[in-house]
Amino acid sequence: MKTILTATLLTLSASGAFAAGHCAAGKTLTEGTLTIATGNPAYYPWVIDDAPEAKQGFEAAVAYAIAGEMGFADDAVTWVRTSFDEAIQPGAKNFDLNMQQFSITADRDRVVDFSAPYYTAPQAVMTTVETVDAGAKPTMESLKAMKWGVVASTTALPVVTETIKPTQSPLVYDDNANITAAMQAGQIDAALFDLPTALFTAAVLMDNGVVLGQFDPSAAESPDQFGALMPEGSALKECVDEALAALTASGELAAIEAEWLQAAVGVPLIK
């Protein structure tokens, strides 16, 4: 039975057809395939080993779940890579969906379209063992005294400057690798990431990294929510939102989150 089903699916996808009248029909770049973009490189735990085709990693898994919900078989999903800038440039885009931890903000929403959020990211503070030994604590008072570093293309900078209000102005970097280098050079004490990225960076990229604490996302005025980015006015948005609603209702999204982003427990809340 299973083989018959697989065979049917294969023929279906090979001919590039799916149920007529489906919401994605005629709305993708290439009829019958869904083109999804991710970062270059794409980082753990969002995509494992920089290979989204393997369906390993939170965003890769969510992408395939959305695609499946929209009626695309796994092999009808093509991956491309874009930078942040390519995703927001005004010309034609080379993707239907772009998933690389884009935080949904009102300002960005005016230029591009976002799907409904697929993850609410707590912001977390990464620091070094040395800084903790020197007396750093997960309290606002302690955070204010630190020298901060953030990645330029994230929404972390407003959080640092408006919520933490450190005494020294923060330094800003291009990516996580540069933050790690600056921290190892002792130029910054702490960096603000979304929690999964903070955990990964502290554990894998740093020798002496620690996640000091996380901000309670439910307490934040505008929590950091990740959405799939689409070109402004994308006809696909409704369809993607529908798929995400179905995944949320069925509990599948929560299951994917539990599978890939489970290590978050045990990080203290910042007071």
Next chain:
Amino acid sequence: MTTRRAAYEARQRRRANLLAGGSTAVVLVLLIVLVPLAPGWEGVQASFFNAEIFARTFPDLLSAFLINIAIFAWSVPLIAALGLAIALARGARAPVLFPLRIFGAIYVDLFRGIPVVLLVYLVGFGIPGLGLPRPWNSPYIWGTVALVLTYSAYVAEVLRSGIESIHESQRNAAVCLGLSERDTMRYVVLPQAIRRVVPANMNMLVALQKDVALLSFIGPVEILRQAGIFKSLLANFTPYVAAAVIFLCVTVPATRYADYLMNRDRNART
């Protein structure tokens, strides 16, 4: 009292001015009319020339530009001094000073050959990584060192070409007057050589002015980084255009001033 020749020349000048003005106007009108006709113009305009975002981000960009000016200001004297020292080392004539010449040549080859970005990373993260305490591991200090290393290599070559362009007869004349080797360089060769390479060095200054922005890779929030932050928060490229406007406000007068200096120098000599 105008002669026939003066009248003719005035007529010719008027005609040339009219033609130049006319052709410029045609080009401008074509640009203004044709570009907005392109199908993607509205999108490009909203992404790059958004007046509201321009006004909103301009003050912050301007204050970030002060950091560029500061880095530039303290780099220039260091570059000039080190560049001159390297140029003199490469030009040393005494046989005993051969090691100095070798050093100068290696220095120039090395630092002119390495991309500035790499040097900024290497010096900006690498040297502080060796375990320097604060504030000696500041990215401002080591970023400046990286810029000075690269630019002094360029400037040394520019100065050396200036020194070599001074005719041998000048040195001979100085020797005949009883000047020492050192005084010949100091009072005869260098004043002429430096004047001769002002345009090339002006180019260096304009390039340095833009390369200061590379320090943003290792942390400082200067104007391009600030523009990048706005770009990412607003998903709009207008802040870069605003930054470009600020850069132009500085570089265009600087180049025009250099042109003026050179013209004055040329007129004085003829």
